[in-house]
Amino acid sequence: MTFQNSAMTFQNSADLYARATRVIPGGVNSATRRLARPMAWEWAEGAYMRDVDGNTFLDYHAAFGPIVLGHRHPGVTAAVAEAIEGLDMVGVGVTEREIQLAEKVVEHVPSAEMALAFSTGSEATYMAVRLARGVTGRTKLIKFQGTFHGWHDYLLMNVITPAEKIGQKDPGCAGQLADAVENTLICRFNDLDSVERTIAAHPGEIAAIFLEAIPHNIGCVLPTQAFVEGLRQICDAHGIILVFDEVITGFRHGLGGYQAKLGVTPDLTTMAKAIANGYPCAVIAGRRDLMMQFSTAPGGKVFVGGTYNGHPVGAAAALATIAAMEDGSVHRHLFALGEHARSGIQSIADRLGIRMTVGGYGSVFTPYFMDGPIDRYEDLLRNDNASDVAFRSAMVDQGIFMLPMALKRNHISAAHTLADVERTLDIAETVLKTLR
Ligand SMILES: Cc1ncc(COP(=O)(O)O)c(C=O)c1O
Missing domain, CATH: 3.40.640.10 (Type I PLP-dependent aspartate aminotransferase-like (Major domain))
Known part of the structure; x- marks a missing residue:
């Protein structure tokens, strides 16, 4: 699967969003779907989705969680x-x-x-x-x-x-x-x-x-x-x-x-x-x-x-x-890749001296821009939300869709591969170096 990088344009998304706002309040049908840079979608399959400008993204959003087997599982x-x-x-x-x-x-x-x-x-x-x-x-x-x-x-x-x-x-x-x-x-x-x-x-x-x-x-x-x-x-x-x-x-x-x-x-x-x-x-x-x-x-x-x-x-x-x-292989895959993503991002941040605690379980991972321990929401008030959103937005610009909102979770699906996660880690390292 090829993916696009900083050459992305978003004009078709912007045009559709402008049209949407004329008849849909705010242009979206659920409040948390509104993004700082509007996006409209035309295709999704497996671990990938494509917007109306032809930009392809590796999807960690999973539609807020339903997509566990991958998009359009046969x-x-x-x-x-x-x-x-x-x-x-x-x-x-x-x-x-x-x-x-x-x-x-x-x-x-x-x-x-x-x-x-x-x-x-x-x-x-x-x-x-x-x-x-x-x-x-x-x-x-x-x-x-x-x-x-x-x-x-x-x-x-x-x-x-x-x-x-x-x-x-x-x-x-x-x-x-x-x-x-x-x-x-x-x-x-x-x-x-x-x-x-x-x-x-x-x-x-x-x-x-x-x-x-x-x-x-x-x-x-x-x-x-x-x-x-x-x-x-x-x-x-x-x-x-x-x-x-x-x-x-x-x-x-x-x-x-x-x-x-x-x-x-x-x-x-x-x-x-x-x-x-x-x-x-x-x-x-x-x-x-x-x-x-x-x-x-x-x-x-x-x-x-x-x-x-x-x-x-x-x-x-x-x-x-x-x-x-039911045969257990999906969850074995989800848990293995989730652990790989969590430990990979954590070790990149540690190597770069970035204050980060990667939370998660199974297929879910969330890089918090703060030190632990994290026992409850009140601890997350220490999260550096600006860095959190900057990291996610930069990942999106590199074709890795992590919802660009603070504290949101990323989801791995059964369609994600080890190569997908490795590529995510490579890009995360580049992005985090730049942010630092
Ligand atoms: C834990 C939890 N409960 C309930 C809901 C509500 O589900 P729905 O959006 O399908 O109404 C959500 C939605 O995100 C949720 O995360």
């Missing part, structure tokens, strides 16, 4: 094509693929006794909120500073919080209901005392604790084993529903999600993104007694609906993605 594409030969949607009763999808989730994910399918991660986390409140009769939720669980009012708080607002409520958008903000309590990640104190201040009021199994929305900050085990014990002691949001980690880090690595089983799990390699599919799974409270079951008191839930295209893509992972 098995996934064929499964989708086969699915739409049969039917588009009927929207009543069930299809065999929906059953197979739930069976696969139950087979692989430790916490999954039953599963329900949606299209997006936000729907799954919203339903987890509603179910937790419905079964406990309590209103309050706990989430952690630095985690993201989707765009709805209940959890869109305290993600990339500015230093001066740490310790306070930091709602993510205008128009959020005051009640929603009031009822979501923010704790420090990897800090059980903060959780204990919050529960003690609100006895009998906490319905659920939401944990991004690894907070990947700030790159990669790993939970300690003691923290996750402690959360499990606290939830058991207080009758609180423990929810692992594995929308990013699910299937990307293993068929059983990150919970399988931790050996800690939540009550409910939400998964999306890498479950279907780029097609819309999301799942909430968990304990049978809880899941049976959804109104899809007779007598279930927690309403659940959605015209596109369990859509044949998403279900077919998910089944093909899961099938491609």
Whole structure:
């Protein structure tokens, strides 16, 4: 695969973006898709993608995480094509693929006794909120500073919080209901005392604790084993529903999600993104007694609906993605290349005397421009964001697409090769020398 370098031009992207801004607010359909230099795309395959000016990039963005096998994986594409030969949607009763999808989730994910399918991660986390409140009769939720669980009012708080607002409520958008903000309590990640104190201040009021199994929305900050085990014990002691949001980690880090690595089983799990390699599919799974409270079951008191839930295209893509992972070779490849990328970038930075801590797990890597330790979002306030963005932007200019925003994670897919990662390291060395 050839790639282009500093001779790149972006005029066609600029023209399309100008056209887009006339009819799409800001020219993009999701807030985090807006780039300082607008980009429009026409092709993606394997580990590569090409913009409308013909510039080809090695893709570490992975569409924010779904692309785990590589773009347009032949098995996934064929499964989708086969699915739409049969039917588009009927929207009543069930299809065999929906059953197979739930069976696969139950087979692989430790916490999954039953599963329900949606299209997006936000729907799954919203339903987890509603179910937790419905079964406990309590209103309050706990989430952690630095985690993201989707765009709805209940959890869109305290993600990339500015230093001066740490310790306070930091709602993510205008128009959020005051009640929603009031009822979501923010704790420090990897800090059980903060959780204990919050529960003690609100006895009998906490319905659920939401944990991004690894907070990947700030790159990669790993939970300690003691923290996750402690959360499990606290939830058991207080009758609180423990929810692992594995929308990013699910299937990307293993068929059983990150919970399988931790050996800690939540009550409910939400998964999306890498479950279907780029097609819309999301799942909430968990304990049978809880899941049976959804109104899809007779007598279930927690309403659940959605015209596109369990859509044949998403279900077919998910089944093909899961099938491609089942012999273990995909994850072996992802973990080996991820480790190579992390240790390679770290040793380049060390050699050049650049202050850097490369975070990551499995296929994910995030070079932070700071010294460790990094235990929680608050530590990342020390990140040199300007150098972070300058590094990423310079990599993009050299044909290596690392999302040019501070703290964002890079993803390796099964289509990335050792040669791709080696080339990335060579270019990173040149870029870092220049930046230094
Ligand atoms: C951990 C986590 N949960 C939930 C969501 C929401 O998923 P979606 O964008 O599919 O609604 C995201 C999206 O980035 C996420 O990273």
